[in-house]
Amino acid sequence: MSVSIPANPEDAGREKRPMEDYKNPHLDPSDTEQLLKYPVQDDALSRQWDDPEPTLIGRLSALQNDTIGKRLIFTAFGFFVLGGINALLMRIQLAKAENTFLSPDAYNQFFTMHGSTMMFLFAVPIIEGFAIMLLPFLLGNREMPFPRLGVFSFWVFLFGGLLFYASFLFDAVPENGWFAYVPLAGPRYSPGIAMDFWLLALGVAEVSAIAAGIEIIISILNMRAPGMSLSRMPLFAWAMLVTAFSILFAFTPLFVASMLMETDRHFGTQFFNTEAGGTPILWQHLFWIFGHPEVYIQFIPATGIVSMIVPVFSRRPIVGYSLIVVAIVATGFISFGLWAHHMFTVGLPNIAMTFFTAASTMIAIPAGIQVFAWITTIMRGRPRWNTPMLFVMGFLVIFVLGGITGVMVASVPFDSQVHDSYFVVAHFHYVLIGGVTFPLFAAFYYWLPKWNGRLFDEGLGKLHFWLMFIGFNVTFFPMHIVGILGMPRRVYTYPAGIGWEPYNLISTIGAFMIAASVLIFLVNLIRSMQSGAPAGENPWDADSLEWKTITPPMPHNFSVLPIVNSRHPLWEPGGTQGGTESTQKLVNALARWPTSWRAAMVTSTLEGKPLEIFRVTEPSIWPFVSAVGLIIIFGSEIWSLRWVAAIGALIFIASLIGWHWPKTSPTSQDEEDAFAREHGILVRSYGSRTVARNGMMLTLLVFGVGLASLLFSYFYIRLENPVWPPSGFENPAWLLPLIGLGLWLVSLIPSSLSVRAIHDDNQPALRNHLLFSLLLAAMGTGIILYVLLTKNYTVSDHAYASLFIMIEGFLAVLMLGGLGMNLFVQFFARRGLYSSGRYIAVENSALYFTVIAVFGVIILAVLYGVPYLT
Amino acid sequence: MHRRRERLGLVLGWLVLNLFWLGSCLNANVENSFIRTPSMLAPQGPAARHIAGLSWFMIILGTVIFIGVMIYLAYAIWGDRGYDLEEELKRPNEGNGIVLTWGVGFTALILVILFGANIGTMRANNQIADSEQGLVIDVIGRQWWWEVQYGDQGFEIANEIHIPAGQPVTLRLAAKDVIHSFWVPELGGKLDLLPNQVNELTLVADKTGEYWGECAEYCGTQHAKMKLVVIVHSEQQFAAWLEHQQTVPGPPEDELAVEGQQIFLGSACVYCHAIEGTNASGDLGPDLTHVASRRTIGAGILENTTGNLAGWIVDAQAIKPGNHMPPMDLSGEELQAVLAYMKYLE
Secondary structure, eight states, X not given: OOOOOOOOGGGTTOOOOOGGGGSOTTOOTTOHHHHHHSOTHHHHHHHHHSXXXXXXXXXXXXOOHHHHHHHHHHHHHHHHXXXXXXXXXXXXXXXXXXXXXXXXXXXXXXXXXXXXXXXXXXXXXXXXXXXXXXXXXXXXXXXXXXXXXXXHHHHHHHHXXXXXXXXXXXXXXXXXXXXXXXXXXSTTTSOSSHHHHHHHHHHHHHHHHHXXXXXXXXXXXXXXXXXXXXXXXXXXXXXXXXXXXXXXXXXXXXXXXXXXXXXXXXXXXXTTOGGGTOOHHHXXXXXXXXXXXXXXXXXXXXHHHHHHHHHHHHTSOOTTHHHHHHHHHHHHHHGGGOGGGGOTTXXXXXXXXXXXXXXXXXXXXXXXXXXXXXXXXXXXXXXXXXXXXXXXXXXXXXXXXXXXXXXXXXXXXXXXXXXXXXXXXXXXXXXXXXXXXXXXXXXXXXXXXXXXXXXXXXXXXXXXXXXXXXXXXXHHHHHHHHHHTTOBSXXXXXXXXXXXXXXXXXXXXXXXXXXXXXXXXXXXXXXXXXXXXXXXXXXXXXXXXXXXXXXSOOTTSOSSOOOOOSSSTTTSTTTTSOSOHHHHHHHHHHTTSOOSXXXXXXXXXXXXXXXXXXXXXXXXXXXHHHHHHHHHHHHHHHTTOHHHHHHHHHHHHHHHHHHTOOOOOXXXXXXXXXXXXXXXXXXXXXXXXXXXXXXXXXXXXXXXXHHHXXXXXXXXXXXXXXXXXXXXXXXXXXXXHHHHHHHHHHHHHHHHHHXXXXXXXXXXXXXXXXXXXXXXXXXXXXXXXXXHHTOSSOTTSOHHHHHHHHHHHHHHHHHHXXXXXXXXXXXXXXXXXXXXXXXXXXXXXXXXXXXXXXXXXXXXXXXXXXXGOO | OHHHHHHHXXXXXXXXXXXXXXXXXXXXXXXXXXXXXXXXXXXXXXXHHHHHHHHHHHHHHHHHHHHHHHHHHHHHHHOOOOOOHHHHHHOTTTTHHHIIIIIIXXXXXXXXXXXXXXXXXXXXXHHHHHSOOOXXXXXXXXXXXXXXXXXXXXXXXXXXXXXXXXXXXXXXEEESSSOEEEEOTTTOOOEEEBTTBOEEEEEOOSSSEEEEEEEOSOOSTTGGGOEEEEEEEOHHHHHHHHHHHHSOOOOOOSHHHHHHHHHHHTSTHHHHOBOTTSSOBOOSSOOOTTGGGOSEETTTTEEOOHHHHHHHHHHHHHHSTTOSOOOOOOOHHHHHHHHHHHHHOO
């Protein structure tokens, strides 16, 4: 069978480095012990796995997990510094009463930029950066499942952040806070383009977070070392698993909410306009359904970091491993049930507030479990006081206090006083700086030496810690008091003689101490990179797999994948050996074959049994191009330049096609079959079925959460309106859309037959069934589009009309996406690419069709059914 | 030894900071001729008193728990124990009991206690809301001032709320533009003013006096300068005040004030401000019928003196940049006349 795939232009301009570069500089050829450990084929593997020659295109294509991880970490850290500068300017303004250092608008802009930067451009990206850098090492594998998605995520995040700060160049800096309440942020009270910068630039950053979340989940569930069952997984991986799921469930509603507000501003929809049936409280719900889990999205990984560091520096396995896992999972769940505690002063019913109080205080129990587990670990061990451990201690002290004030503000009466006062500012800086930033600094001191190859200076590190710890408390402790004394948040000044002056002055002094401590960190970072002491393989005598690799690690992480049979593989004798003979044979064979493509292993979710050897994608320029396309789409909407957006959309779609362009295998089918037979494992030189299928399911999950957010909006607005459909609207005519959906449903028959055909390797049947399903689905989509475009009302007539058209439009876009996917598969099916051994794209396309059909049924039932139920 | 001292300092520093906090809350009020510190722990009404009681309970309990956890941490760090990694690796579940007892059991116990205290306070405050009430006042949030309507009495004021001591008063809170929040810490918790919903808040003050309030929901450029004063009268004083506010001022007699009235009515002032008994009926700014009797100018920004008023009329933007009052181009004499008229509107 001949397969002819047109070449993908992406390969132009990317060259692998010459082989000589891979004589490992860290290896001493006279040291035989080392040579035994890192055998010769390392060089071939390294060359295969390394990023391309660092030309411009090569750099833009680079996709190594440590490259992308480090880029995310350092870019996010850059935004941390920017956000910190915003904070310093605010503290200067507040140092004395009635100060005129900043104008009111400038102050409002700085607090908006400060909050938005820290929440969207620092905390989440830096955590995802650490996850992408660390997870393949912690889990004992060679790469992340979708390296190109990681690349896309990084560029999208960088562009989004730059676009956000570009608002300074246009003198259009957002000034409605990181929470952007309507109607203040709506078209009437915030005309101009400042809010559009906020919505669209951060919207792009949200896409980046979701993309990285999908990749992190699959990495943890399916790409671990052989033998690493869930119960042996490092706690940081557990934390990231829960976090990544939370990202999907939290960022999606926020993205939907942002788009609703953007259409209110630019397309005349009425979602939040009280004069046309909308309601501003809907924004608050959608925002806090995101906003509260967001806090835990930052905090849970931080606890994961602490759970890695405490045992290493106490020299004792963590106490209550399984209790901590339960606590992490429980935190993730509960965090979605307490958003309304940010809305206690809105005038919610008492019964609702009581429920949210109970849920909010309950989250203290998993926190309590973790705190006592950490302290008990220290008690049962023998602590060492290196800088990472100091930061963890600082975390414990500050976080316990922040947690206690957290339980206090969960009380409705107490919150009715301190809500939106400086007490709350103090509380959440205790949990976000103490609870997140301190562990992140611990992570820098703990893990960066592995990747830089050099240790930090301990003296400077300790100075950094003490200055930061003291500076932090000097800054934020007085804020509790000044809040109790009635100082509200987000005020650019306050009257002299009101009794708040001394506390504010102390806070300002403390803020500069924190800034100085960050400067010390930067000095320490640069010094350690230039002249730090060599870190060696395992400077902390740690227990997890990343410390088993050479320092700095090779591009492929592990030549021989470790076999895990303990929670502490590096502490227990024989911790990375053992396993069955066949597994040992497999990992040894994998160190020698294949060397012509990037092979990683898929393991089963529960037990960590080897399932597949699959090809991880190579470097490509396309993810970068698609990030450019996406930022053009979002950026141009700030100025409503629709034709530019159209160009961006073309670039985006074209680059998606290039990105997913299939490849032929460099190894022969016989070679692969031989390996597969010998080791009893599937060899997929074009990509893993497990990874691809899970990727599709998670993508559909994101769409599903988006749909759920839209339906939540629908029913919320429905309840706000006594008459539905509102007067002036007729009940919707359901026959035509029902026929449209019916055609799509019928298209599922040929679509599922196409899957059977490819399993039977029946090429003509495959082509025919794909074609039938395309034709039927295209007719269905056409009808839905016709119905959508021939309404006798427009989006601006009423919130009802806005909802109807938005949700039906969402369905139409999903359907169009399905048609595109089918065309893509069809194109290659006609060229004979698929076979009974290579069928994932056909399966995924069919899965997508089925799920969209389910969405369609729900959407039409709501849109065309609910108006009849009055 | 050196390390130990460092760690000891850490714990001690924390205890000191806590004492500092408690101490300063007790001495909360800094009296000032114009403003007083609006401390939630210096309650002047039953609602605020209930919350202050709950707050003290939680602050003390929280401090005790914090110190307890820190003592356990200190013990974990310094306590001398035998230690053997090999042994510890064999017993991974050692220590789970402590985690369950304290992390789950003790935490849950505290939460139940706090939940009970919380429900108790909520019920007590709901009872205040349910108690019999006479006066109903509409408070409308605007960018960046408070419109205060005594609908049953038929007049409107701005940026201050007058109530009789000891009697529950119903405030009906709503917003005309964006979301605001009504907060008078000494009298109780805050409640939002929304554009599409009326929230009711019961206000009770124990005794006569002036209580400082502010907008607590960020509402745009001048959110910081959106203050208000609650003025609590004795019953007789309040009746007199009501009567005075209900009277419609007649035409001024003083020559300067007459001229001022003409200037006022002939200028842009009337597009935004209303004065009962004249043609001025604008609704964009505060009602000025009894402006001279008010305590403050510009929503609690300046004391209501002739000099401050002059500054405000001439260039309100310099005092409260971004507010909706444009600068008035008046000559010296014209300004004096307008001021005389304003002063007449007592």
